[in-house]
Amino acid sequence: MNRSEQEEINCNDGSEGHQLxxxxxxxxxxxxxxxxxxxxxxxxxxxxxxxxxANQSKSISSQSLISQTTPQASIKVYVADxxxxxxxxxxxxxxxxxxxxxxxxxxxxxxxxxxxxxTLKFPPYPENPxxxxxxxxxxxxxxxxxxxxxxxxxxxxxxxxxxEADVVFVPFFATISAEIQLGVGKGVFRKKExxxxxxxxxxxxxxxxxxxxxxxxxxxxxxxxxxDPVAMWHVKAEIAPAILLVVDFGGWYKLDSKASNNSLSEMxxxxxxxxxxxxxxxxxxxxxxxxxxENQIRQTLLYFKGAKHxxxxxxxxxxxxxxxxxxxxxxxxxxxxxxxxREQSIKGMRTxxxxxxxxxxxxTSCRLFDAIQSLCIPVIVSDNIELPFEGxxxxxxxxxxxxxxxxxxxxxxxxxxxxxxxxxxxxxRQNMALVQPIFQYDNGHPSGIGPIPPDGAVNHIWKKVHQxxxxxxxxIIREKxxxxxxxxxxxAFVLESCLHFFLVW
Numbered sequence: 442m443n444r445s446e447q448e449e450i451n452c453n454d455g456s457e458g459h460q461l462x463x464x465x466x467x468x469x470x471x472x473x474x475x476x477x478x479x480x481x482x483x484x485x486x487x488x489x490x491x492x493x494x495a496n497q498s499k500s501i502s503s504q505s506l507i508s509q510t511t512p513q514a515s516i517k518v519y520v521a522d523x524x525x526x527x528x529x530x531x532x533x534x535x536x537x538x539x540x541x542x543x544x545x546x547x548x549x550x551x552x553x554x555x556x557x558x559x560t561l562k563f564p565p566y567p568e569n570p571x572x573x574x575x576x577x578x579x580x581x582x583x584x585x586x587x588x589x590x591x592x593x594x595x596x597x598x599x600x601x602x603x604x605e606a607d608v609v610f611v612p613f614f615a616t617i618s619a620e621i622q623l624g625v626g627k628g629v630f631r632k633k634e635x636x637x638x639x640x641x642x643x644x645x646x647x648x649x650x651x652x653x654x655x656x657x658x659x660x661x662x663x664x665x666x667x668x669d670p671v672a673m674w675h676v677k678a679e680i681a682p683a684i685l686l687v688v689d690f691g692g693w694y695k696l697d698s699k700a701s702n703n704s705l706s707e708m709x710x711x712x713x714x715x716x717x718x719x720x721x722x723x724x725x726x727x728x729x730x731x732x733x734x735e736n737q738i739r740q741t742l743l744y745f746k747g748a749k750h751x752x753x754x755x756x757x758x759x760x761x762x763x764x765x766x767x768x769x770x771x772x773x774x775x776x777x778x779x780x781x782x783r784e785q786s787i788k789g790m791r792t793x794x795x796x797x798x799x800x801x802x803x804x805t806s807c808r809l810f811d812a813i814q815s816l817c818i819p820v821i822v823s824d825n826i827e828l829p830f831e832g833x834x835x836x837x838x839x840x841x842x843x844x845x846x847x848x849x850x851x852x853x854x855x856x857x858x859x860x861x862x863x864x865x866x867x868x869x870r871q872n873m874a875l876v877q878p879i880f881q882y883d884n885g886h887p888s889g890i891g892p893i894p895p896d897g898a899v900n901h902i903w904k905k906v907h908q909x910x911x912x913x914x915x916x917i918i919r920e921k922x923x924x925x926x927x928x929x930x931x932x933a934f935v936l937e938s939c940l941h942f943f944l945v946w
Contacts, residue, residue: 515598516907519606520585521649521663523613527641528582531617532564541624545569545777563888567617570783574807575616576725577686577898578666580882582612583889584899594895597903603654607910608684609663613645615672623671633675642676650679658917661718664906668722670803684906684913685719689827691803716827717912720905723829723880723898724807728787730814730881733874737791742770742858744793744817746786747808749775757822757845758799761854765797768855790815794866795841795858798822799848810880813839818869820858822848830879830901832908839873 524530536553548568556565563586566572566579584592585599592599600606622630622638629635649655649663663683667673670691673680749762766773772789776782790796796812798805799822812819819840828836836842841858848854861869879901884893893899 515596516903516910517600517605517607518585518597518664518903519600519603519609519654521609521611521652521654523611523645523648527618527645528612528614529563531614531621531641532566533560535567535617535621536564538621538624541569543569543571543624545571561888563890565887566889567620570727570807572616572620574724574727575668575672575688577668577722577882577902578614578616579889580725580884580893580899581610581666581686581902582614583884583886583891584893585610585612587890587892591892594892594900596900596907603652606654607662608906608913609649609654611645611649611663611665611683613641613665613673615642615665615667616669618642619669619671619674630671631674636675639675642673645673646676646679659920661913661917661920666722668724681714684909685714686722686902687714687719688722688724688829689804690714691800691805718909718916720902720909721827721829721831722902723882724805724810725882726810726814726880727783727807728790728811728814730877731791731816733816733871736816736870739792739794739817741772741789741793742855743768743795743797743820744772744774744789745797745799746772746774746776746782746789747806748777757849760849761797761799761822764849764851765854771855786811787815790817793817795820800826813873813880814877816870816873818866818873820854829898830905833901833904834876834879839869839876 536549541549546569548570552565552568563583566576584595585597587595589599603609618638618641619630622636626635626637630638633639649660655663660680660683663680664686665673665680665683666686668686668688670688743765745762745765747758749759762773765771772793774785774789776785790812794817796808796815796817796819798809798812798819804823804826805828809819809821819836820843821836821840822843822845824845828834841861843854843857847857878894878896879898881894881897882899884891884897884899
């Protein structure tokens, strides 16, 4: 086709037998074709995004309870080479104790009698509920000690070169160390002389502070598990820069206010723990999981079982007790976590709509996580509380939050709880069933060694640590820069002093 033929375009005008012969410039033809193609493309893309966005919004609305974040491959964890005597060896020591008169110890006496006739590489963790509730250290360590081929569901990837690690895990069973001392010599627990727990704390600190990893970061990328409020009590100021896994910040008091005469000098300053670097972890729940399909009619409105008299923030518990104990539909039971108390708690929580969660010696307790496993809607009475995995879990979707001031108004709390319709209560319970696995530590292996639940507590803890890595790495870099500045000034001072001495001489 020659140029003149390309310029002539025959267009049908719609009339039979007629044709219009138009002579158009070739650039106009190109623009018209390009415009039509672009219009069709934009329309297609717009329809595609409209369709996919609609589908995504449906998916997101059904999963709003648990935050969906971009999945990360792993966090690289190096396990500090502490001697076995500071972790599993402490369990050997615990099980070798011949006498323990503390509350809840009857469960462990039975295990000693029937199962502990031989030494185990990975001994079981105590069943005493006062100790078991703090067992996060055991399950986190067990996951890291599991052979790599069995760790297919683990978010934490164990590395054996500290230079490859994001964080350094310090495998000290601080809870067991403290509880052994409380069992054999409670009178010296606050002292240093004659306190074996203090000696173990010092041993841990001398080891880690002597490593190049600690010197390089000032301990900021080291992870300690301190679920028991009295764990590593004597060295908390030294480990304050590290990443601390704690159940709340209430355990960061050296002495209670009554013993310290309200002296601020007797307290570890609250700024030494921070949500910017530390991770709030769940207590280990003590009651078995109730599945939604097993839920039955709940005849009690509100249930609480525990000690009435507590210290510090727990004073509100006493006031609530006096207000609620005679209310219709409310059960307030004084009880302790022994075998009988456990069965009473199972029955009470599974037959009640709501479970009261006031502060005790610390702002939180394992009672909250027992309630979740029992599908009993938590009533959290607090003006300032830290909860595990916030940002990943929306507690308002299955819990009732009440200000302390409101809770202490006569008749207010019961009336407020009665205002929730059956539909609202059922929706709370359905949402609670979705998050039950997130607070599960136990992997089903008595030794703690084996695959962990991918959606369980251990993985969520490491994911929270992973979220804090940018802040931690920035702090390490800033500290290194500050150290270099101080070193420069020191070197300049030494040089100036030497020069001055030489000139005078």
